[in-house]
Amino acid sequence: MAGPGQKVLFILGGGPRIGHAVAKKFLSQGYKVAIGRRNTDKTDVDGALPVHVDVTKPETIEAAFQEVESKLGVPNAVVYNAAALTFPPDKDPFAVDPAAFSRDLEINVGGAYAALHHATRLARRHNNPPLVYIATGNVTPFQAHPLAVTLGPGKSALAHLISVGTIAYDAKEFRLYFASQVTDEGGPVPYPQVSGEAHGEAYWKLMNEEGHDWDVRFSVASDGSPRFA
Numbered sequence: 001m002a003g004p005g006q007k008v009l010f011i012l013g014g015g016p017r018i019g020h021a022v023a024k025k026f027l028s029q030g031y032k033v034a035i036g037r038r039n040t041d042k043t044d045v046d047g048a049l050p051v052h053v054d055v056t057k058p059e060t061i062e063a064a065f066q067e068v069e070s071k072l073g074v075p076n077a078v079v080y081n082a083a084a085l086t087f088p089p090d091k092d093p094f095a096v097d098p099a100a101f102s103r104d105l106e107i108n109v110g111g112a113y114a115a116l117h118h119a120t121r122l123a124r125r126h127n128n129p130p131l132v133y134i135a136t137g138n139v140t141p142f143q144a145h146p147l148a149v150t151l152g153p154g155k156s157a158l159a160h161l162i163s164v165g166t167i168a169y170d171a172k173e174f175r176l177y178f179a180s181q182v183t184d185e186g187g188p189v190p191y192p193q194v195s196g197e198a199h200g201e202a203y204w205k206l207m208n209e210e211g212h213d214w215d216v217r218f219s220v221a222s223d224g225s226p227r228f229a
Contacts, residue, residue, distance in 0.1 A: 010068050010075040012036045012053060012061070012115050013082030016044070018136055021196030022079055022203050023048050029204065032072040036064045055082045055111025056103065065118040074126045077207055078119045080112045080158075081136045085151040093149035101150050108154020113161060120165075120174060130172055132207050135162055136199070137180040139188050139217075159215070166214040177206050179216040186217065186229065195220050202226035 009026045011019050014035035023033045023045045035045060036053035049071060053064040068075055084107040086100040112135060123131040140152035141159045158178065165176040179202060181189050198220045205226070206212060218226040 007077065008032045008034070008068065008073045008075045009077040009079065010034045010036065010051075010065070010119075011079045011081055012055060012064070012111065013080065013136075014045070014048075015081060017194060017196040018199045019079075019081045019196075020045050021200040022081070025197075025200030025204050026077070026207075031077070034064075034068045034072055034075075036061075055114070056106045058110070058114040061111060061114040062118055065115075065122055069122065074122055075119060076123070076129050076131055078115060078131065078133045079136065079203060080115050080133070082107055082111055083136065083151065084108055084154075085148065087147055088149055091146060093146040096149055104150035105154050105157075108151060109157040109161070112158050116161060116165065116176075120169075123174070130175060132175045132177070133162075133165075134177045134179055134203050134206055135159075137178040137216075139180055139182060139186070143188060145188065162214050171210065175206075175210070177212065177214055177216050179203065179206065179218070181226075182217045182219055182229065184219050193220075195224065197224055198226045202228075 009031045011023055013019055014037045023035055027033050027047050034049040034051045036051045038054050040050035040052050051064045051067050054060045084104040086096055086104055089095045119133055135158050137155055140148045141156035162176045162178040183189055202218050217229040221227045
């Protein structure tokens with residue numbers, strides 16, 4: 001259990017690129033970190049608590065928050081990093097099987113909503129310091145792409161939730177961000193160029209700097225650091 005003043009980060013979707021980099025950054029700054037994923041044997045981040053969660057099943061998200069609270073403390077930082085994309089066959093966006101579309105939508109926004117629900121309710125019950133919730137985003141809500149037919153709708157809905165929360169809540173209680181790495185021109189970043197380290201640095205800045213808009217976009221400078229648009 002975290003002691004007085006101890007900070008706790010809970011990451012849902014602990015992939016080896018962004019999730020692990022964010023975990024390592026916060027651990028290096030003295031945070032207690034939990035990483036939620038389906039296979040807890042592959043957390044691979046020394047010092048992080050592996051927590052079982054399947055973001056397609058809301059009951060496991062609730063149980064995961066309860067486990068984090070009991071073992072580390074109430075999270076004052078939550079990162080939703082889970083995402084799913086089914087590429088359309090023959091580049092025909094509406095050829096994707098409806099079951100695959102529904103599954104990806106549940107991962108991209110259903111789980112994110114459940115995490116928003118439990119994170120904010122838990123923070124309010126415990127009168128915790130301001131909660132910062134960061135959703136790993138991209139520009140598909142603002143720049144449509146046929147290959148992102150299952151990813152874009154979920155990210156669009158998630159961006160809507162973040163904007164709704166920003167309107168509804170005082171920033172002294174909850175700060176919500178939809179954070180996207182972009183190219184220098186503001187476009188989508190090819191997957192091989194996605195920088196986990198830049199995400200870690202950007203999320204750390206969002207945690208500690210107020211005044212950012214909910215729609216956060218950053219490119220990567222020549223030294224690898226995030227450069228906010």
